[in-house]
Amino acid sequence: MPNSPSDTPRRITVQRRGPLLVEGPVEIELEDGTTVSSDRFRVALCTCRRSRRFPWCDTSHRARRQPAEAPADGAARRD
Numbered sequence: 697m698p699n700s701p702s703d704t705p706r707r708i709t710v711q712r713r714g715p716l717l718v719e720g721p722v723e724i725e726l727e728d729g730t731t732v733s734s735d736r737f738r739v740a741l742c743t744c745r746r747s748r749r750f751p752w753c754d755t756s757h758r759a760r761r762q763p764a765e766a767p768a769d770g771a772a773r774r775d
Contacts, residue, residue: 706719
């Protein structure tokens with residue numbers, strides 16, 4: 697069938713320091729051949745492999761990021 701949902705391209709959003717956001721539903725084949733699936737409308741796939749729920753992103757990468765460097769003038773950083 698030419699216009700079936702399976703013919704519609706999936707949108708994947710790439711973020712510099714984050715997960716891949718994939719429009720769902722999705723089925724993912726892991727390295728060992730097992731598959732995991734989600735019927736959510738969008739899923740976040742871990743790209744740093746730090747997630748406790750891999751391949752799903754659980755934002756574990758945030759806690760392990762290196763702290764930002766101090767400003768060159770020695771002033772304290774304000775967030």
